[in-house]
Amino acid sequence: TAGAVSCWGANAVGQLGRGNTTSSLAPVATGLTTAAHISARNNNTCAALASGSVQCWGENTFGQVGNNTLINQLSPVDVVASGGPGPTTATAVSVGDGFACVRLASASIQCWGRNADAQLGDGTTTDSKTVVTVLGVTSATSISTGGSHACVVVTSGLIECWGANAAGQLGKGTADAADTGRAAIELAGLNSIDAGDSHTCGVRADGRVVCWGLNTSGQASPPEGLFRSISAGLAHTCGVRHDDTIACWGANTYGQASPPAGTYHGLSVGWYDGCAVRGDGRVICWGWNNA
Numbered sequence: 381t382a383g384a385v386s387c388w389g390a391n392a393v394g395q396l397g398r399g400n401t402t403s404s405l406a407p408v409a410t411g412l413t414t415a416a417h418i419s420a421r422n423n424n425t426c427a428a429l430a431s432g433s434v435q436c437w438g439e440n441t442f443g444q445v446g447n448n449t450l451i452n453q454l455s456p457v458d459v460v461a462s463g464g465p466g467p468t469t470a471t472a473v474s475v476g477d478g479f480a481c482v483r484l485a486s487a488s489i490q491c492w493g494r495n496a497d498a499q500l501g502d503g504t505t506t507d508s509k510t511v512v513t514v515l516g517v518t519s520a521t522s523i524s525t526g527g528s529h530a531c532v533v534v535t536s537g538l539i540e541c542w543g544a545n546a547a548g549q550l551g552k553g554t555a556d557a558a559d560t561g562r563a564a565i566e567l568a569g570l571n572s573i574d575a576g577d578s579h580t581c582g583v584r585a586d587g588r589v590v591c592w593g594l595n596t597s598g599q600a601s602p603p604e605g606l607f608r609s610i611s612a613g614l615a616h617t618c619g620v621r622h623d624d625t626i627a628c629w630g631a632n633t634y635g636q637a638s639p640p641a642g643t644y645h646g647l648s649v650g651w652y653d654g655c656a657v658r659g660d661g662r663v664i665c666w667g668w669n670n671a
Contacts, residue, residue: 385412385427387420394454395423395438401454410437412456421475421525421650427456428470434459434482442478443509444493450509459492462510466490476525477577481514483523489514489532497528497558499543504560514542516562526575526612528558533573539582540564547578549593576612577651583610587622599630614651620644626656636667 386407387396394401397410412435415427423439426446435456436445443450446459446466459466459482469485479493479500490511491500498505501514517540520532529543529550541550542562548555552563569585579593579600587606595601597615605627610619616630616637624643632638634652642664646657653667 383414385410393439393452397437399455419475426473428473432469442494446492448509474525477527487519497544498560501542524575527577547594551592574612577614597631611649613649634668
């Protein structure tokens with residue numbers, strides 16, 4: 381059913397949103413029926429609803445659920461602001477490691493959760509249990525969060541990133557400690573971007589992929605060819621080619637860079653796995669399966 385959310389896998393801190401901590405080998409319903417966009421990473425899941433509000437669940441050590449507590453949430457709860465209701469015009473949500481961000485209809489960005497590496501973009505390194513506004517971003521077309529950094533496409537060919545930069549994942553040409561400012565990078569014709577754990581990749585308007593940041597497993601060394609979309613994980617990256625097949629590169633210890641043959645129109649990769657949607661709507665996953 382359109383808008384319904386089901387989850388599967390590990391559930392030690394309630395990241396499946398089923399109201400308990402029992403893991404599941406098969407999809408289980410969360411009770412959400414109006415989700416417009418969803419994102420999951422590590423021990424957290426968030427959904428932007430059709431109403432424009434945002435709900436999250438799972439681990440809450442750093443306030444990454446966004447409900448003004450530090451208590452793990454076993455079911456979806458509303459993300460809030462310090463003075464009351466949270467986002468009401470969210471169009472997309474992206475979950476990082478211990479933090480999350482949303483794009484609003486105004487093209488601004490709000491984030492919450494862990495902020496040790498300035499990944500919330502609010503000019504501080506203080507964690508937040510409620511939403512804070514990313515400073516200076518007013519024309520974002522998309523948002524992507526990585527391990528401890530985040531990036532937005534501002535205009536075609538211009539991106540801005542903030543947060544951790546020990547591996548050069550912000551793309552500013554240096555690898556250094558995080559600071560509370562933003563790095564603006566101009567890449568000709570860049571249409572979309574995806575932040576991995578410590579690397580970042582984008583797709584140009586002509587379909588070519590460009591990556592930067594940590595490359596110890598080849599995760600930032602894309603193959604030749606043209607792509608429609610891309611998804612960056614811990615140490616591997618996958619993309620949907622123009623012929624709708626999937627290509628992956630980087631670490632493959634658990635088979636995470638060996639997708640099944642076939643054609644697909646949607647893709648998302650995690651730390652050691654990946655999932656994609658076939659043309660008939662079926663979801664196919666590959667890689668690590670021990671949770």
